[in-house]
Amino acid sequence: MAINEQASENQSPVIAQGLWKVSISPHVKSGESVEKIMWTVVACLAPPLVLSVFIFGIQTLIITAVSVASCVAVEAATQKALGRRLTIGDGSAVITGILIAFVLPPGVSPLLPVLGAVMAIALGKHLLGGIGYNIFNPALLARAFLLATFPVAMTSAWLPPLSDLAIFSYLGTPLDAVATATPLAMLKTQGLAAFTGQFGAGPNLYTNFFLGWRPGSIGETSGILLVLGGLYLLYRGYITWQIPVSMLATIALLSWCFGGEGWFGGDPLLAVLSGGALLGAFFMATDYVTSPTNKTSQLIYGLGIGAITVLIRLKGGYPEGVCYAILLMNPLTPVLDGFFKPKRFAPLQGGAK
Amino acid sequence: MTSLLTFPKGGVHPPASKSLTSGLAIEVMPVPDELEIILGQHIGAPCTPTVALKDEVREGGVIGEVTKGLGVPLHAPVAGTIKAFGMSGHPMRVSAPSITIQTNKEAPPAQYSRNDWQKLSREELLAKVHGAGIIGIGGAGFPSHVKLNPPPDNPVDTLILNGAECEPYITADHRQMLEQSREIVEGATVILKILGIHKCFIGIETNKPDAIKTMSEAAAAASTPEYTVVVQPLQVKYPQGSEKQLIQAITGRKVPGFALPSAVGVVVHNVSTARAIFEAVVLGKPLYEKVMTISGKGIARPANLLVKVGTRVRDIVAYLGGVTPALAKIVMGGPMMGFAVSSLDIPVTKTTSSVLFLAADEIDTTPHSQCIRCGWCLEACPMGLEPKEIALHVEAGRPQDTGQFGVFECFECGCCAYVCPAKRPLVQFIRLAKMKAKR
Numbered sequence: 001m002a003i004n005e006q007a008s009e010n011q012s013p014v015i016a017q018g019l020w021k022v023s024i025s026p027h028v029k030s031g032e033s034v035e036k037i038m039w040t041v042v043a044c045l046a047p048p049l050v051l052s053v054f055i056f057g058i059q060t061l062i063i064t065a066v067s068v069a070s071c072v073a074v075e076a077a078t079q080k081a082l083g084r085r086l087t088i089g090d091g092s093a094v095i096t097g098i099l100i101a102f103v104l105p106p107g108v109s110p111l112l113p114v115l116g117a118v119m120a121i122a123l124g125k126h127l128l129g130g131i132g133y134n135i136f137n138p139a140l141l142a143r144a145f146l147l148a149t150f151p152v153a154m155t156s157a158w159l160p161p162l163s164d165l166a167i168f169s170y171l172g173t174p175l176d177a178v179a180t181a182t183p184l185a186m187l188k189t190q191g192l193a194a195f196t197g198q199f200g201a202g203p204n205l206y207t208n209f210f211l212g213w214r215p216g217s218i219g220e221t222s223g224i225l226l227v228l229g230g231l232y233l234l235y236r237g238y239i240t241w242q243i244p245v246s247m248l249a250t251i252a253l254l255s256w257c258f259g260g261e262g263w264f265g266g267d268p269l270l271a272v273l274s275g276g277a278l279l280g281a282f283f284m285a286t287d288y289v290t291s292p293t294n295k296t297s298q299l300i301y302g303l304g305i306g307a308i309t310v311l312i313r314l315k316g317g318y319p320e321g322v323c324y325a326i327l328l329m330n331p332l333t334p335v336l337d338g339f340f341k342p343k344r345f346a347p348l349q350g351g352a353k
Numbered sequence: 354m355t356s357l358l359t360f361p362k363g364g365v366h367p368p369a370s371k372s373l374t375s376g377l378a379i380e381v382m383p384v385p386d387e388l389e390i391i392l393g394q395h396i397g398a399p400c401t402p403t404v405a406l407k408d409e410v411r412e413g414g415v416i417g418e419v420t421k422g423l424g425v426p427l428h429a430p431v432a433g434t435i436k437a438f439g440m441s442g443h444p445m446r447v448s449a450p451s452i453t454i455q456t457n458k459e460a461p462p463a464q465y466s467r468n469d470w471q472k473l474s475r476e477e478l479l480a481k482v483h484g485a486g487i488i489g490i491g492g493a494g495f496p497s498h499v500k501l502n503p504p505p506d507n508p509v510d511t512l513i514l515n516g517a518e519c520e521p522y523i524t525a526d527h528r529q530m531l532e533q534s535r536e537i538v539e540g541a542t543v544i545l546k547i548l549g550i551h552k553c554f555i556g557i558e559t560n561k562p563d564a565i566k567t568m569s570e571a572a573a574a575a576s577t578p579e580y581t582v583v584v585q586p587l588q589v590k591y592p593q594g595s596e597k598q599l600i601q602a603i604t605g606r607k608v609p610g611f612a613l614p615s616a617v618g619v620v621v622h623n624v625s626t627a628r629a630i631f632e633a634v635v636l637g638k639p640l641y642e643k644v645m646t647i648s649g650k651g652i653a654r655p656a657n658l659l660v661k662v663g664t665r666v667r668d669i670v671a672y673l674g675g676v677t678p679a680l681a682k683i684v685m686g687g688p689m690m691g692f693a694v695s696s697l698d699i700p701v702t703k704t705t706s707s708v709l710f711l712a713a714d715e716i717d718t719t720p721h722s723q724c725i726r727c728g729w730c731l732e733a734c735p736m737g738l739e740p741k742e743i744a745l746h747v748e749a750g751r752p753q754d755t756g757q758f759g760v761f762e763c764f765e766c767g768c769c770a771y772v773c774p775a776k777r778p779l780v781q782f783i784r785l786a787k788m789k790a791k792r
Binding site for chain 2: 020021023024025027029030032033034036037087090129131132133288289293294342343344345347
């Protein structure tokens with residue numbers, strides 16, 4: 001003790017004022033953060049949103065704005081009610097808001113996403129423990145909920161794409177006057193001839209589908225923008241290739257095998273470009289919380305989503321299957337990650353139970 | 354195209370931040386008025402003092418001996434008088450018993466001269482290494498004579514000198530390789546002779562091209578038909594300087610869990626330990642000085658210093674002109690694995706390789722949030738563990754169940770916490786799990 005007292009008497013003027021921080025190593029950390037990841041995803045979702053305004057009109061922006069605002073509001077309200085730290089700034093509720101809007105038909109009431117937000121954020125996320133603990137993808141949970149509660153709106157409020165950038169033309173127009181069907185619905189209920197009559201065939205068909213000029217959910221139609229956004233997330237290292245590639249490859253392969261009139265007569269490219277497959281593959285199936293972390297698990301997870309998607313599309317009651325396929329694979333995430341473990345450098349003998 | 358060697362799994366690339374000191378020659382710090390020499394410098398039981406209050410000691414004289422178990426003796430870093438036996442601050446153990454020596458400034462510095470070590474037997478060489486108090490001064494503090502005497506059922510064929518220095522900021526080994534390359538390489542030949550083997554690799558990361566060049570020249574000059582010393586350039590990746598990762602990078606061999614490197618026929622020493630072994634055997638000088646890097650934006654003058662063991666951080670700060678107003682955190686050791694301290698009255702030990710004075714913009718103090726299961730920690734972990742699962746189990750009050758995720762294989766390199774976007778203190782969770790889980 002004498003030593004320490006003497007030392008403090010010798011306190012030299014070299015010591016700075018203020019308290020030093022004392023915390024555990026590592027003292028340096030990478031520049032990545034949850035906020036950065038989430039807002040980058042938001043930025044990747046912005047181009048398809050902007051394009052949707054020119055395809056389906058200004059009401060897509062209104063629906064998305066209502067959806068985002070209600071998700072953020074519900075997150076704040078739930079966190080306050082549960083006495084948890086407010087995390088609305090981390091961008092995850094904003095992503096959920098955008099994604100809920102993206103999977104809605106463009107002709108629905110702008111009040112629909114408010115209900116979706118309550119389902120997704122309050123029930124699907126925070127009552128299960130908040131970010132990191134939800135079992136199901138919140139946005140898809142909202143879609144499934146709305147599909148069950150508003151089946152007519154959710155299956156019929158499809159709008160044909162605008163041809164002359166008249167983005168206000170659908171405002172105030174009765175839905176019955178303009179409503180159409182989605183490509184997969186038409187293919188399923190009316191057959192290939194009707195489909196070709198409506199959407200064309202060959203390069204013209206693929207061009208329209210790739211650019212996004214076709215009926216569909218608000219954010220799912222533009223193949224090129226969704227792929228570009230997904231590639232950017234891959235480049236940043238925010239998502240891995242395993243889930244999107246295995247999911248899309250499975251959809252393409254199984255659709256080619258079983259999707260046509262006979263064996264191997266399906267159109268794999270059409271299968272990937274329609275029914276929200278690209279949006280699901282790059283932005284929903286890759287959701288960190290509800291997808292596996294192990295690479296092998298991810299391949300199987302993507303394969304499972306692809307297989308269930310094709311099964312629902314071809315044999316199920318719905319023309320589109322991505323939403324339910326992801327929701328069905330979500331709860332398998334902990335099972336897959338519990339089964340496939342990283343390769344240990346040198347496990348202790350008997351250490352791994 | 355030949356790709357540079359490195360370990361295959363995990364690892365991170367933190368900013369090197371070494372340019373603050375990498376160009377500064379090692380500078381001898383004047384001896385302070387008082388030294389506090391901590392009795393437990395090595396892994397094992399602390400030394401028992403062999404001196405009494407008011408005793409006069411000479412520089413290099415023994416002041417502590419190990420009475421039981423693993424350990425090495427302790428030497429007086431200066432000539433002086435034993436002033437007190439007390440407790441000193443310690444970065445890891447909070448406080449530890451120590452001897453305080455009042456420096457005798459009149460005494461001439463001790464002189465050491467070369468002796469003909471080649472004639473000595475293996476046992477005599479080992480005794481010199483033990484007697485000089487040599488421990489692994491790269492950080493672990495494991496007594497070197499034990500490493501040099503591997504169990505007979507594990508035949509050793511390769512010596513690796515660790516010059517990776519993969520921790521950011523630290524340049525002490527880099528400067529020693531530049532300025533004392535011949536001593537390091539001669540130390541390597543001493544070790545080769547003790548082990549009775551013929552091949553030594555010196556692993557250096559390619560961010561130190563000047564050290565690779567200098568050490569290659571020294572290695573070529575010292576290599577004989579009997580002893581080959583080869584510099585092995587390595588890809589820059591943290592934690593390359595970890596023993597298991599370095600062995601895998603250079604030899605491709607994997608040390609099993611809980612086993613020593615000799616299980617795969619390898620012995621690893623830090624380059625600075627090799628220099629200490631050179632001094633102990635060739636010059637007969639015990640280990641009581643330490644080359645350290647003092648760096649960061651929080652110190653007025655960053656430097657590579659040769660200091661006496663027992664020098665207080667306070668004296669180093671005063672010698673280097675004080676701290677700057679930007680100072681936010683003081684770390685003993687590197688920024689990835691070092692310990693933050695709350696006092697300047699902590700003495701330097703044989704294993705302190707740096708003291709960093711970090712400004713607020715050099716550290717990360719973002720509060721942590723919930724795990725989003727991105728899985729980046731699994732990618733970063735060089736041991737193939739699951740840090741996220743360990744942390745989640747600890748948070749859920751189940752630390753005893755973390756053995757299945759390999760918590761005891763973790764050497765706390767901090768890669769997981771470095772990459773975590775939620776800024777979770779994963780190393781802290783893992784330390785807690787190690788305390789509560791059963792082996």
